[in-house]
């Protein structure tokens with residue numbers, strides 16, 4: 001136990017951190033391009049927030065939450081997603097009193113007691129955005145386009161945007177009743193979970209993966225044909241905007257967010273060919289949630305991307321994200337007197353903006369040069385007692401092993417010039 005991490009969690013090791021940084025950089029860049037500002041909310045919240053804000057009849061609340069009683073005997077939960085937290089923060093900090101819309105993004109770890117497998121973890125990372133304060137269908141299309149912009153910038157291929165509308169509480173209720181009636185006759189053919197869903201949340205029967213349930217629901221009426229005028233108009237506009245943006249999409253009538261405060265636009269981005277965990281992002285409109293969480297009646301839309309899934313998809317598609325730069329200079333020293341001078345030189349060069357490594361183990365020159373290679377250093381400075389006396393260093397270009405003797409006073413300017421010119 002002491003030497004193993006909890007099931008479903010990951011260590012992100014130094015050799016992997018470069019791609020995380022690169023991914024985070026793209027996420028923050030695109031968020032900025034679209035005018036989103038970052039919000040950071042607590043990792044844990046009152047359990048009630050998620051019960052209300054995610055929904056009692058969802059898988060997340062029913063069986064996936066990390067909930068515990070703290071020492072003050074309060075029930076708290078590690079956030080399973082960040083929409084509820086963002087809505088809570090929006091309401092609590094009265095961001096609704098400012099000019100609207102409010103466009104927020106977040107990035108960080110989420111926790112779900114899921115069955116771990118490739119692409120599904122108990123601690124995973126999401127990036128997400130939320131827009132508060134507008135019903136404009138152009139915004140719905142824009143958040144979808146923004147998600148695609150992120151994937152495109154990362155170089156991901158073979159993605160599909162699946163799109164649906166789940167209507168509003170009024171037209172959804174009519175549809176829900178219709179659907180219930182339709183399925184009631186074939187109740188026994190549904191899986192046991194769906195038999196329960198049929199009572200509590202019939203729309204969710206549509207997204208069950210069980211082949212028997214799929215067959216039963218193959219010819220049921222679809223929600224897009226049952227929308228009220230307002231919702232149908234909104235749905236059409238979203239599609240019009242997407243086409244204008246050049247974002248391809250497929251209508252998927254099975255895509256549902258079967259909660260009362262989710263409405264109209266629902267979408268998911270699916271990566272083909274990456275196996276069972278193919279959803280690399282999803283979102284939708286939730287005009288009722290702000291009010292549900294104690295705020296004013298204020299529309300909102302958001303989406304979240306799974307960061308591990310994106311990295312996994314990139315890997316499967318053979319795309320390497322650009323990782324952080326290698327060490328510019330390795331400082332190798334020979335002899336005790338050179339130790340201090342070498343350390344001092346390393347300090348100085350770092351302050352000038354160079355990435356500098358040095359030897360801490362009193363190794364032979366050969367071993368130090370090996371270490372420089374391992375660090376992928378562009379140059380190695382060799383500083384021995386002789387050089388010290390003459391106020392000089394040996395500068396070795398690691399690419400071709402060529403060496404020059406150069407004055408200690410000139411080494412900084414030389415390195416800055418050559419590294420800037422890309423000769424490192």
Ligand code: AMP
Pocket residue numbers: 081112114119120121122123124125126279280281282283304305306307308309
């Ligand atoms: P959701 O909040 O369930 O809509 O999920 C949004 C995105 O987060 C999904 O499309 C996945 O990419 C990712 N995701 C959800 N659950 C997990 C998990 N357990 N492990 C890794 N990624 C996940």
